[in-house]
Amino acid sequence: MNHFRVCMVWSVMALFIAGCSMDKDRKIKLASGEAQQETGVRTAASVLQVSPEEQRSIAILNFENKTGDASLDWLRRGLADMLVAELGQSPYLNIVPMNRLSDVAQRLGKETGDVGDVAVAQVVARDAQVEMILSGRFYRDGTDLRIDSDLRDVGTGQILRRATVRGPGLERIFAMVDELSEELRTNLRGDLAVAQLADVHLLDMTQSVEAFRCYSEGLDNLEKLQFAEAVSCLREAIGYDSTFAAAYLRLSGLGSWLGGSEVGRHALRQARRHADKLSAPDRIRLRLFEATGIEDRVQLIPDMEELLQFSPYDIDTRMQLAGLLFGMQKFGRAIEEYQIILDLDPERKLAYNQLGYLFARRGDFTTALKYLEKYQQLAPDEHNPYDSMGEVLMWSGRLEEAAEYLKTALTKMPSFYQSAMKLTEIYSELGDFEQALAYSKKAMAAAPNDHLKSIFYGQRAYLYWRFGRTKQAVQAANRALETYPDMAGHALRAGILFKAIGDTAAARHVYRSYFDRYKKAIASGRSDYQLMGSGAMAFLLEADLPRLEVIQTLEEFAKTQGPTLERQLCVASLGTLYMRVGEYQKAKQFQQGIGEFFSLIAKLPAGGRGAGWKHLVEAIHLEPKGDSPDYTIPNQLLEVAQTAGRKDFEYIARLVRAQYHGKYGRGDELAAEYRDLGSPVEDDWMIIGPFKNRSGFLRTF
Numbered sequence: 001m002n003h004f005r006v007c008m009v010w011s012v013m014a015l016f017i018a019g020c021s022m023d024k025d026r027k028i029k030l031a032s033g034e035a036q037q038e039t040g041v042r043t044a045a046s047v048l049q050v051s052p053e054e055q056r057s058i059a060i061l062n063f064e065n066k067t068g069d070a071s072l073d074w075l076r077r078g079l080a081d082m083l084v085a086e087l088g089q090s091p092y093l094n095i096v097p098m099n100r101l102s103d104v105a106q107r108l109g110k111e112t113g114d115v116g117d118v119a120v121a122q123v124v125a126r127d128a129q130v131e132m133i134l135s136g137r138f139y140r141d142g143t144d145l146r147i148d149s150d151l152r153d154v155g156t157g158q159i160l161r162r163a164t165v166r167g168p169g170l171e172r173i174f175a176m177v178d179e180l181s182e183e184l185r186t187n188l189r190g191d192l193a194v195a196q197l198a199d200v201h202l203l204d205m206t207q208s209v210e211a212f213r214c215y216s217e218g219l220d221n222l223e224k225l226q227f228a229e230a231v232s233c234l235r236e237a238i239g240y241d242s243t244f245a246a247a248y249l250r251l252s253g254l255g256s257w258l259g260g261s262e263v264g265r266h267a268l269r270q271a272r273r274h275a276d277k278l279s280a281p282d283r284i285r286l287r288l289f290e291a292t293g294i295e296d297r298v299q300l301i302p303d304m305e306e307l308l309q310f311s312p313y314d315i316d317t318r319m320q321l322a323g324l325l326f327g328m329q330k331f332g333r334a335i336e337e338y339q340i341i342l343d344l345d346p347e348r349k350l351a352y353n354q355l356g357y358l359f360a361r362r363g364d365f366t367t368a369l370k371y372l373e374k375y376q377q378l379a380p381d382e383h384n385p386y387d388s389m390g391e392v393l394m395w396s397g398r399l400e401e402a403a404e405y406l407k408t409a410l411t412k413m414p415s416f417y418q419s420a421m422k423l424t425e426i427y428s429e430l431g432d433f434e435q436a437l438a439y440s441k442k443a444m445a446a447a448p449n450d451h452l453k454s455i456f457y458g459q460r461a462y463l464y465w466r467f468g469r470t471k472q473a474v475q476a477a478n479r480a481l482e483t484y485p486d487m488a489g490h491a492l493r494a495g496i497l498f499k500a501i502g503d504t505a506a507a508r509h510v511y512r513s514y515f516d517r518y519k520k521a522i523a524s525g526r527s528d529y530q531l532m533g534s535g536a537m538a539f540l541l542e543a544d545l546p547r548l549e550v551i552q553t554l555e556e557f558a559k560t561q562g563p564t565l566e567r568q569l570c571v572a573s574l575g576t577l578y579m580r581v582g583e584y585q586k587a588k589q590f591q592q593g594i595g596e597f598f599s600l601i602a603k604l605p606a607g608g609r610g611a612g613w614k615h616l617v618e619a620i621h622l623e624p625k626g627d628s629p630d631y632t633i634p635n636q637l638l639e640v641a642q643t644a645g646r647k648d649f650e651y652i653a654r655l656v657r658a659q660y661h662g663k664y665g666r667g668d669e670l671a672a673e674y675r676d677l678g679s680p681v682e683d684d685w686m687i688i689g690p691f692k693n694r695s696g697f698l699r700t701f
Contacts, residue, residue: 059096059130060084061121063147064137075138078216079147079177082202083134085246086181089200089280094314096130104128104347106378118152125154128347132160134184145169147176151184161186170209174202205277211240215247225384227254228415228448238270245274246282252289281316288320300324315341315348322354329646331358349378353388365396383413391422399426410442417446417456424459433467454484461493465500473497481510485517488539495543511543515550522557537569541576541615551577568597576615579622587619595636602644613652620659629660651677 060083062076080098088095105124118135125133136149146166150159163183165176178201206212218233231254237247252268268289271278275286284303291300304321308314322337335358341351352375359368372392376385386409393402403426409419420443427436440460447453457480464473477494484490491514498507518536540550551574558570571590578587616633634657641649654673661670 056092056132057094057096057130058087058132058134058151059098059101059121059125059128060087061101061118061133061135062098063135066137066139067145069140072138074213074216075173077220078213079136079138081216081219082174082177082212083181085202085205085279086177087184090185096125096128101125101128101130118150122152122154122157128345130154141166143168145173145176147180149180149184173209174207174212177202200277200279205246205279206241206244208241208244211237211244211247213237214240215244215250218247218250222250225382230254231448243274243277245271245277246279248274249278249282249286249289284317315344318344319348319350322351326354326358329648331362334358347378349375349382349385352378353384356388356392360392360395365392368392381412383409383416383419386412387416387419387422390419394422394426399429402426414442415446417443417452420446421456421459424463428463428466433463436463450483454480454487454490457483458490458493461497465497470497470501474501481514485514488514488518488535492539492543508544511545514539515543515545515553519553522553522560537573538612541573547577547581551581568593568600572597573615576619576622579619584624587623591619591633594633595640598637598640598649599644602640602646602649613656616656617659620656621663625663629664629666631657631660634660 060080063079065073065076077098084095087093101121101124104127105120108124108127110120110124118133121133121135131154133152133154134149135152136147138145138147140146144166145168146164148164149162151161151163152159161184163180165179165183167173167176202212206215214233214237218230218237221227221230221233231251234247234251234254237244238251241247248267248271252264252271254264268286271286272290275283278286287303288300301321301324304317304324308317308321318337318341322334322341325331325334325337335355338351338355338358341348345351352371356368356372356375359365359371369389369392372385372389376389379385386405390402390405390409393399393405403423406419406423406426409416410423420439423439424436424443427433427439437460440456440463444453444456444460447456457476461473461476461480464470464476474494474497477490477497480487481490481494491510495507495510498504498510518540540554554570554574554577558567558574571593575587575590575594578584578590620633634653637653637656638650641647641653654677658670658673661667661673
């Protein structure tokens with residue numbers, strides 16, 4: 001699974017960290033500056049020290065159920081999750097999750113279930129460089145429920161503290177865990193004072209035991225990447241407690257499994273509404289989830305870096321930071337952060353996954369595959385390492401090998417539709433229609449909501465079209481639009497297919513229907529990115545619609561929006577549209593702010609010479625010729641590229657500048673521009689086909 005899907009579950013994977021040694025001066029290696037561009041990663045350049053008195057690592061084992069009541073089995077993990085919620089707010093503690101110990105146990109040749117045994121856990125914890133383990137059990141003591149716990153030093157095996165709490169059954173379980181947490185903190189210098197100052201305890205988070213039971217089950221499913229099951233559990237938790245902010249927060253990152261982004265945003269709004277019930281770490285996560293604007297996300301980076309200066313062993317925050325850096329294409333910095341994570345925790349599986357994708361994005365497939373091989377060794381029974389390996393092999397053009405890995409992923413999790421989607425693409429490229437269609441059907445059968453089903457219908461429309469099945473392609477495109485009508489790409493695809501079969505009336509109807517939907521959304525003040533984002537702008541620029549009406553609609557939209565990405569896309573589109581209708585002065589007015597637009601999109605995760613740049617080139621050629629070329633636009637883009645460190649934007653800026661050279665007949669400058677870019681002049685290309693893989697441009701020949 002690629003980086004962006006993995007990031008949706010960052011907030012619940014491993015809440016705190018491992019990797020603290022028992023030495024007097026524990027150290028983390030920190031790489032300074034950009035990571036080297038070669039296959040190796042530089043890590044030992046500067047050192048950050050944290051004394052043992054300031055931070056200690058602790059693993060909380062699942063509790064033993066000694067009641068004989070199977071209905072209380074959920075408390076085995078549930079009590080551990082409650083203690084994580086309590087103790088995880090301490091800057092003096094690093095909570096090591098159970099799945100971390102299970103991974104180490106597996107590497108040591110032990111059964112993961114054996115980690116619940118204290119003797120085994122102590123061996124595993126020592127290998128994982130964990131300082132303390134907390135184990136416990138719960139009993140029926142007459143009418144009371146009793147919880148016993150032992151805090152044990154991993155190095156010596158000595159019990160540091162033994163604590164017992166009791167109460168009249170589950171109705172007092174949260175208060176009992178609060179008491180237990182306070183008892184345990186007395187062994188940690190300075191931490192009891194922090195606990196007394198904490199403003200959120202379990203009883204503040206929720207007073208419903210059933211809600212927490214479902215929430216704990218949801219966390220377990222999230223750690224296993226079982227998203228549909230996690231959604232079901234978290235929704236059930238909210239059913240018991242409609243103010244359970246932590247459950248809303250986890251749900252907000254699962255929009256694709258909830259039925260679309262709007263449902264995810266609703267969950268996020270509910271988390272904000274009840275933010276006073278969130279723990280301190282969860283409030284930081286809420287800020288990250290709320291940072292939908294590009295500038296907001298950029299601002300979070302120094303905030304997280306400051307947090308890591310205070311809590312340098314917090315792997316969860318480092319994973320978030322590395323993910324943000326990856327998304328902003330700061331690949332060197334992201335690699336450094338992931339390498340620090342592996343210095344702290346060599347068993348952190350998703351860090352290997354992300355490093356694999358990072359090196360693949362930089363074109364170093366050899367190194368990428370090595371990281372993914374390590375991920376596979378650490379998690380041989382999981383589906384995701386095989387899916388990731390398959391995707392990266394696809395990128396490198398090794399389609400047949402990729403298919404075998406993706407099939408293995410599906411064997412391990414038949415409902416993992418992402419692998420089925422990729423197999424559809426592979427067999428389409430290989431010219432095997434029947435296999436491609438079969439995997440398309442598998443993906444559709446596993447789709448958890450209409451949003452994803454519509455995407456699969458769109459993929460199937462392309463599949464039918466590529467193999468000459470025009471009628472079925474049109475039907476699939478219509479199904480995509482009917483299933484999720486807010487997606488502009490569905491409307492554009494359906495219109496193109498109708499035109500291809502000569503039914504221009506049907507194409508105009510599809511275009512008009514979506515455009516009316518778009519206008520209605522603007523009139524109602526709706527700001528759903530699905531209707532207002534880049535896909536919608538591409539539709540308005542490319543669909544066969546009355547130009548003046550489109551211009552009027554976009555001007556109304558621009559008036560209602562602040563300095564958002566959607567508004568910037570709208571303004572840039574208006575510049576092109578005014579060029580098309582010959583209103584050159586108005587077009588110039590809209591192009592005056594294009595530098596701000598470039599600065600904004602330079603921070604976006606996606607880059608490269610995408611389809612949107614063609615509209616900028618179109619505007620250049622529509623502009624009336626003057627006495628000499630005006631290089632303002634490419635110069636602004638070049639300045640933004642250099643400031644943001646975006647090589648891809650720098651290349652685009654120079655290609656845009658080449659358009660001006662060509663328009664004004666400056667042949668020498670044009671040839672020099674292309675020569676410096678390592679490319680022949682566009683007129684010099686000669687493409688010969690047909691190609692083995694039908695599309696021809698994704699493989700080396």
